[in-house]
Amino acid sequence: MALKVLIVEDQFLEADSLSIILKNEGYEIRGIAKSVEEANKLIDKGKPDIVLVDVFLKGDLTGIDLARLLDKKNIPFIFLTANSNSITMEEALATNPSGFLIKPFREREILMTLNIAVYRHQKSIEFFTRQHLWLSQLLQEIKDMNGMRSEKMLAFVKALTSFFPFDFVVIDTDLANPDENAVYRYRRVGFDEYVRFDAGGNPGQYQLLWPDLVAIRKKNRGDRTPYYLNGEQFNGFRSKLWAPLLKHWDVDMSVTFYGCNDNIYSTEHIGLIVSVQALLAEVIDSIRKSEDDQDSPPKPRRIKRPGQLLKPELEGIIGKSPRLLEALDKIAQVAPFENTVLIMGETGVGKEGLVKALHQLSNRKSKPFVKVNCAAIPVNLLESELFGHEKGSFTGSVEKRIGKFELAHEGTLFLDEIGELPVEVQSKLLRAIQEKEIERVGGRTTIKTDVRIIAATNRNLLQEIADGNFRLDLYYRLNVFPITIAPLRERKEDIPALAKHFVKIFGLSSGGKEVTISESAMEQLYAYDWPGNIRELQHLIERHVLLAKRSVIDSFEMPEPLPMARFSLSSDSQIKSFDEMDKEHIICALRKCNGKIAGQGGAGELLKLRPTTLRSKMKRLGITWPVK
Ligand SMILES: Nc1ncnc2c1ncn2[C@@H]1O[C@H](COP(=O)(O)OP(=O)(O)OP(=O)(O)O)[C@@H](O)[C@H]1O
The missing domain is CATH 1.10.8.60 (Helicase, Ruva Protein; domain 3)
Structure with missing residues (x-):
């Protein structure tokens, strides 16, 4: 079925040429809107599959305002822009777009960006559906489980961990009952380790004591809509997700997750919790009715499930900090799916260990795991390293060579230091990932490949994009499921x-x-x-x-x-911004190289920067040669 596209663009010629290109490729154009108002009217008539929206539109509302609405309605959208002014880009990025198209548009790029956006949207729906099914199945099992109350409650808490990250969870089993025993509190202290606080117990550094809980209960009473809050302080935490659970149309119970890290909850968590709200209430109700075991060991109790302390695949990974657990949770969550994963973090934080664990936890674990270090291979050999080459395809290619894509067939291809990949190879990589086929260098036939891509980088890819060193479309294709490991x-x-x-x-x-x-x-x-x-x-x-x-x-x-740390600042010395220091440093290098940027003896070589990066930095900082 043809994909329905809505174009929101106030420049007639641009909108028209987009529409012609897309129609020729078999897309159905739902309409062309010149403003946010017109777009909303068209959306009300029938939901498009995807929206192409110009960032700058005439009228009071901009493309970014429309984007916020589209995100809430779960309609994927791509921004059209000629201007990559950084503040607008930052604002635009925060709306969760599925891609960007930079004017003037090229046909090939339009189609690739649309394909990527559709892929990302499909993956997110698929991910949500599987998460929902998986969680429902687990909850059903717990509901039907025999056992003591605390045992069932612990199984419940463990089941929730995989879907809703938390460092502390409060399960209120009877909001109308002023008894502390109706409230279960657990602190997560390891990948699969929890500490339970019974009535009167001390929840440690976090001040979630009974009086706090009474106040929270009071505040939430009557609230029927789940919500999340990020970035504020809640009794020592930085994120919170609250969900009321209804019984006989009354808010009778609730689950509250707290996280030490910022920004861990999103609309996706709300969507998931709403999709199982009734089942959650049934599970808690069945736990409430199961046999009480008050005479349990002293409090607080550290609980580990024997034989399941840590997934064996994650065993070599040491650490229990909330920041590490957040990354490990994401690894365990995404491993069974086929998604591309992008792992980000500074050098030496343990990205490679996580990638290996991900492969081991995936359905491809008995198939090859192939690593390519994009920074370690000379640029002229990278293409043949990835895709292979035919005999005689270039000077020195005396034998046919199988590339890493083919070697990783049915397994995982780990592209380490992806930020170092030269732009020329990036477009070929994008095609190989998107079309699931490759061509050996010097070859004429296409070869089908089935690989799961995991990429890692210690660079800030958005900065690399701004500097012209990384393709925006490749970034969007790789960044379907990003995981960041904290330093x-x-x-x-x-x-x-x-x-x-x-x-x-x-x-x-x-x-x-x-x-x-x-x-x-x-x-x-x-x-x-x-x-x-x-x-x-x-x-x-x-x-x-x-x-x-x-x-x-x-x-x-x-x-x-x-x-830097050794410089002592006297009280009257002026602190320079990073931009000012960069500017001075670049000018100094240019003077030394007499204005030469690229090649041997150039400022690029001296500063260990690619000439393209150096030129874009010079442009941004307003440096010209000779220096004015
Ligand atoms: N959580 C951990 N527990 C035990 N060892 C770890 C952990 N994290 C990292 N290491 C060890 O630290 C070293 C560096 O880790 P790794 O090579 O995975 O880092 P990286 O992020 O991939 O670095 P780079 O970006 O430089 O490639 C490795 O020897 C790894 O085994």
Whole structure:
């Protein structure tokens, strides 16, 4: 069936040419609207499958206003823009678009961007449907389960963890009952570990004590709509998701999730919770009716389910910080699906470990796992590395070569350092991913491939796009399910476990040395900022274990602080912005190279920047040569 497209564009010629191109490709044009008002009228007449909307429209409402409405209505949309002014881009990105088309439009790009947008939308629907089915099935099992009340409640909490990330959950089983025993509170302390607080128990650092809960109950009473809040403070947390559960049309119970991290809840969580609201109420009702087990062990109780402490595939991954658990949850959630996954994080944070775990948790685990490090392969060989080549296709290609796409057939292809991929290869990669077929270099036939792509990067891809080094359409195709791993300095609570783990490993590999770390040495590890993240910690400990003459490491020889940190600012010195410093630095390099940008001895080489990146930075900072 033809896909229905609505075009919202006030420039007649542009709208008309888009419409002709799309009609020729078999799309149905639902109409051309010149303003948000006109667009809304057309949408009311019949929902389009996708909307192409100009960011700047005449009238009071802009394309961004329309985008917000479309996002709420779950209609995918692509922005049309000639201007990549950064503030507008930031605002536009926040509306959750499925892509951007930059004017003047090229036919091929229009079609590719539309295909990607449709792919992303289909994947999100598919993801939601499967999540819903999976959660419903789990809830049904818990409802039918025999067992004591606390056992069933724990199974319930564990089931919810995979779908609604939380660090603390409050299940209120009887809102009308002023008894603290009607409220169940659990804190998540590991991937599959929880601490339960019974009536009178102390929920630790988080002040969710009974008086707080009474106040929250009072505030929520009568509220029938689930909501989420991000970025505010709630008793020490930064995110909250609340859902009322109805019985006989009355709000009788509720579930509240709290997260230590910002922005963990979204409209998707609301959609999912609403889709199982009735079942959640039935499960809690069945738990309420099951046998009470008040005479249980002292409180608070740390609960681990034997044999299921951690998914074995995640076992080598050390740490229990909320930031790490958030990433691990996402890995476990997305693994069974076929989605492309993009993993972002600074160098050495553990991206590769997560990618391997993802493959192991996926249905492709018995098939090949193939890694390509896009930064380590010379540019002229990258294409043949990815897609292979035919004998004699270029000088030196004496043998036919099978590329990584073919080697990864039916398995996972891990594209590490994707931000380093040259733009020329990016378009070929995009085609290979989108069309699921490749052509060997020098080959004439297309070869079908079935690979799941997982890409990782330590670069800010949006900045790379702004600098002209990364294709917007490839970014949208890869960024279907993004996962960010926080740097070590933002999850310092993981340091002791990681340090102990590395001490043990390097102790064993250096002849079974048993080494421990003193408290003051551990404090040194805490105080440092770890620009090289876990890899840097690992190397530091390896060195100290090898050199350790005693069984205790009393102090670490910490790396020198970064040069910047050594500058002491006198009270009258002026602090320069990063842009000002960049400008001075670039001008200095240009002077040294006499204005030469590209090639050997050019400023690009000196600054370790691609000439294109350097030129766009110069343009942005208003640098010209000779310097005015
Ligand atoms: N949570 C963890 N538990 C145990 N070891 C870890 C953990 N995270 C990272 N490591 C170890 O730290 C080292 C660096 O990790 P890894 O290579 O996965 O980082 P990366 O993010 O892929 O870095 P880069 O961007 O430089 O490729 C590896 O030896 C890895 O085993």
